[in-house]
Amino acid sequence: MRLSRYFLPVLKENPAEAQIVSHRLMLRAGMIKQASAGIYSWLPMGFKVLRKLENIVHEEQARAGHMAMLMPTIQSADLWRESGRYDAYGAEMLRIKDRHDRDMLFTPTAEELITDIFRAHVGSYKDLPLTMYQIQWKFRDEVRPRFGVMRGREFFMKDGYNFDLTKEDALHAYNRHLVSYLRTYERMGLQAIPMRADSGPIGGDDTHEFLVLADTGESEVFYDSAVTDIRLGERDIDYNDKDQCRAVMEEFTALYARTDETHNELKFNEIPEERRRSARGIEVGQIFYFGTKYSEPLGATVQGPDGKPVPVHMGSHGIGVSRLVGAIIEASHDEKGIIWPEGVTPYHAGIVNLKQGDAEADAACESLYNALQALGLEALYDDRNERAGGKFATMDLIGLPWRITVGPRGLKNGVVELTSRRSGESEELPPEQAVEKIAKIYAGHRVSGL
Template identity: 60%
Template sequence: MRLSRSFLPTLKETPSDAQIASHRLMLRAGLVRQTASGIYTWLPAGLKVLRNIANIVREEQDRVGAQEVLMATIQSADLWKRSGRYDAYGPEMLRIKDRHERELLFGPTNEEVITDVVGQELKSYKELPQTLYQIQWKFRDEIRPRFGVMRGREFYMKDGYSFDIDYKSAVDSYRKMMLSYLRTFQRLGVRAVPMVADTGPIGGDLSHEFLILAPTGESGVFYDGALDTLDWLADPVDVDKSEDLEKFFNNVSSYYAATDEKHDEKAWESVPAERRREGRGIEVAHIFYFGTKYTKSMDVTVAGPDGTPVHPEMGSYGIGVSRLVGAIIEASHDDAGIIWPDNVAPFRAVILNLKTGDETCDAMCETLYNAAPEQFLYDDRSDRAGAKFADADLMGHPWQIIVGPRGAKEGKVELKRRATGERFELTADEALAKIMAKAPGA
């Protein structure tokens, strides 16, 4: 994409209502614009990031056997009345009526819809297990939307639901999803620590929140410093083998990690003092086993091995895709702007033509741009070099290819790595090879 023809409206000044770094930088870098309180329009560069994250989430869900569906954003109130949640959910639910006075709602989550669909179609234990997911827009009418996409009212989310014949199988599904999530975050280029979470009135001990460590996080966190360097995915895991899943899960669970609401002082004291870490974290995902809560309340059964009706065991698994955009920025930025991980950046590199109109510079930039026009942003504006450098740092492209008249005459470019500030003098071909090398975790 050529910057001179792009809709990438950057801002030099910080908007006064933006309280945290991700909100400020998403507005300044031209990723989003607010259309109403807690509701945003995603501009081309922001939409690219959103899609890159969603595609990685999708690939890792498919990898563990989950199947994608797409449910409606508008749901019937009758389904929620069947489960008993319609009146209990609270004012966060946007309740509406159609022209026939039928009660509807803009879906905040989809347990009722997916349970109803599965109840209509599955009749036997032989058709289980099933894990279904979608990546879809949700709406929750937050009383005080703030922090940009971190706590908006409309948000883009992956929600998944597993159905199993018994508890043991449900635990396997839960562990598969934890594995999928850790693989997902590794590919996204962020470290999200799974922490034991509150299960609420349902009880049990199968609930984990995934938190990205950042000073602006809304949750206080306590964790074993060994997690800073632990490679949870070092050993291969066969997702079709319960023993592999159990070993993986036990390894992850053997290190202390908890939010402030689940912090256990006695367990904390067992962590060596030099490894105790305290800080803040941003919740970006949650996995949760809730058994037969919905299949019982909505009277969904399948025939068990002996023909007796059985309520399938369920779990739900969410990832905040739009929230992740803000969380990644909170964890990866500096005073100059965003520092995108390779796999989520809207563009792999920006080409900076420091002397637009110079025949040699223009020719070299065109050659570089044509090598991967869908992955490169070409700053072909006639602006001064300082403005181009400032915008490149602000937008956070992983690589900057700097083309000036002196280097171009020698067939050389300067390549800058945004994350580290490292600079390399290379030929155009060498720079392209370095940029197009497989990104970490890909």
């Protein structure tokens, strides 16, 4: 993409309404624009990141054997009355009357509807296990929406649901989700720590929240510092293998890590003092096992091996996809702007032409731009007639991990400059080698296209 033709409305001033850094930087980098309180438009660069996160979630869900589907945003109130949640949900649910005066709502979550689909079509234990998920817009009518996409009213969320014959199978689904969520966050360049949490309006016995440590987090968290040393990394995990998945779950949840809702001072004090930590965390996902809480009232049963009907064991699992855009920025920025992890950057590299209009510099930039594209890498080429300082400031603000700077002086020596946004370090090298190096960096960070 050429910056001269891109819609990237960068702001020079800090917007007064933005209280936290991700909100400020998303507005300043031209990623979002508020449409109403807590409701945002995603401008081209913001949408590009959102879509990459969506695709990473889809890819990791497919790898775990879960099936993508999609439920509508507007649902009838009837099912919610059946489960008892229509009244229980309170003012956060956006309630709507259609033209025939029927009670509808904008779905904040979809346990009822997926259970309705299940009970209509699944009759036998032989059809289990079954896990389906969607990535769809949700609405929660927050009293005081704030912090940009971190606590908006309309938000983009992955929600998944598993149906199993036994508690044991359902707990495997729980563990499998824990593993696949860890992989999802790591691909996004995030460390998200599973912490024992409270189940809230979803209900159920077992639940873990995934928290990204950041000063601006809404939750107070308490943990053993050793938990931050664990990584999933490149381990090859068979999602059908119950023991493997359980082992990962146990490894990641053995050490103390809890939100304030479930914090236990006595247990916390058992941690060696030098490893006791309290900090702030951003919630980016949650998994639940809630047994037959929905299957019983909604009549989601299957015929068991003995011919008798049994209610299925269920769980649900959520990743806040739009909120993750903010969380990644909270976890990865400096005073100049965003620093995108390679796995989610909107463009793989920026090209800065120091002397637009200079025939040689222009030709070198074009050639770099084309060479990167030929390798399936996306470059953002700043081809505007601006001073170098302004171009650097824009690149730093929008946070592409790698920048190639092209100027007449370097070209005389056959080199361009390759700069890491994160470290600030630069090296001079011939253009072909810069392209090769960038291609190598991104070899492990490919997401399927838009």
